[in-house]
Amino acid sequence: MRPRTSKPVTLGILGLLFVLLGTFLGYYWPILFRRILTQELVLSPTSKSYNAWKNSSAIPITMEFYFFNWTNPNELKIPGKKPILVEVGPYSFVEKREKVNITFNPENSTVSYLQRRFWYFDEKNSKGSLKDNITQLNVVTVSAVHKVRYSSYIMRSSLSYLLSQSPEIHVVRTVDELLFTGYKDVLIDLGKLAGMTDETPPFDRFGWFYTRNGSTDFDGYQNMATGEDDVRNIGLFKFWNHKDTTKYYKSPCNAVEGSAGEFWPPFRTEEDITIFSADLCRPVTYEYERTVYHQGIEGYKYSVGKKTLSNDTKRRYPHEQAKYFEPTTTTEDFFTAEHSGEVIESVEDPDVVNIGQCYCNGECSPMGLINITACRYGAPGFVSLPHFHKADPILRDQVVGVNPDDEKHNFYIVLEPTTGIPIDVAARFQINILLQPSNFVSTFNDVPKIYFPIFWFNLKSGTTDDLAYSLRQMLMLRSIGLYISVAIIILGLLLLLSIPTLYMVKRKREISRIKGKRALASDKKMENIYLDKSNVNDDAHTRADCQLYPKL
Structure with a gap:
């Protein structure tokens, strides 16, 4: 006969197996999840993210333009009078992006492409028409005066004579002309007649987005x-226009580095992130601000701050790399006022480079401005946050009508830390033109020196409800695996804890059974006490008729 297996032993074995299985799953599930996530995030022609990256139709992108309407241009040269600016807009557009000429390079795990962008006017969400007239600084004239300031006497005299025939420093144009259609200007034609150089714009009209709609030329290779x-490494910029450096800045600020802005490595930390901007011809640093929630998803919020907007941002490089850098130079004079802002003490270390100053292009501007003159054909262009947010107060004091608000004017990116997916983006920059007096152009003799606000834009993008739901489901997968492992461990522990319980129950039953036998034996003894056996005939095996009575 086969012996029966003890139930406690069976439960002990099962409990131990469940504990081991749960521990194994809890340890290896994050590793398995990471591997699955990595395979899903890698960009390839067969990945889920490829179609969304190739064509942004499934992802809503809006571009809003706000213009500063100059209401008192005739008072520019009156001492004590400041330009009065009135913000108008938004003029809203739907933006679509498309990647073309896509080539995957498996030998170095990169992809090459050109980007085409389209803008479609969204009248419903706009406050105004593209036919609205806007009074603004004459950017073409100001740029021409700025560019010839070191040219020959003949060039400067010719420009001075030409501008004396049309002395207006402001222009009145429609929103459409200022953005996409462009407008003619005699100085543009004269620039072409003077001969094409690297600083001669290849355009026959001026408009901030003239010829950009549907073009692949501006974002570059x-x-x-x-x-x-x-x-x-996912999403990191390797080459821009076939080079890993730019011609606009000295080393090390000429490096092409940072993210392309669409993909980020997973499992983020609170460290700064960097994006290479083709419009600014340089990388831009975003600093961790705080943890936020967007559509029920936890995200890390990074925003543009001092590390990008300051002229005194230092960075340490490996010595073998830093010793080949060109020394940065700057002229520290800007107006006669002292600039506010945090001053970082000088570090006597040859490997520490003040990268803030090597973006100055000569004369450093106040805190809050990014000099883009070098990559915009020599025009005195400067980028800031809208309404000079986070900038030196001196910039706001030069004009009337700018009121910075962090909620409206901050430039931020929110990344889901586990996947690195951008879930909320607000790209906001303001375009400013440096207006300054000129000794050789009479029209500009008495003008004040002002970083003149022209317009600012707000590019908004993020996850749709469907994409947010899918992302939440994917993130739950990581938690579900951990919950299952914990549940299996708890079940195993319960099985193990049930063994002593079973022993106690079995022990109680055994004790009860023994007590029952003792009680039965005691009852039989009591019967013997009262039973009269004197007349019992054992031989006849018959029962005598006897009566129970107590013995005396």
């Missing part, structure tokens, strides 16, 4: 890491 070799 881009080469980005796909993350196939290492997911930590």
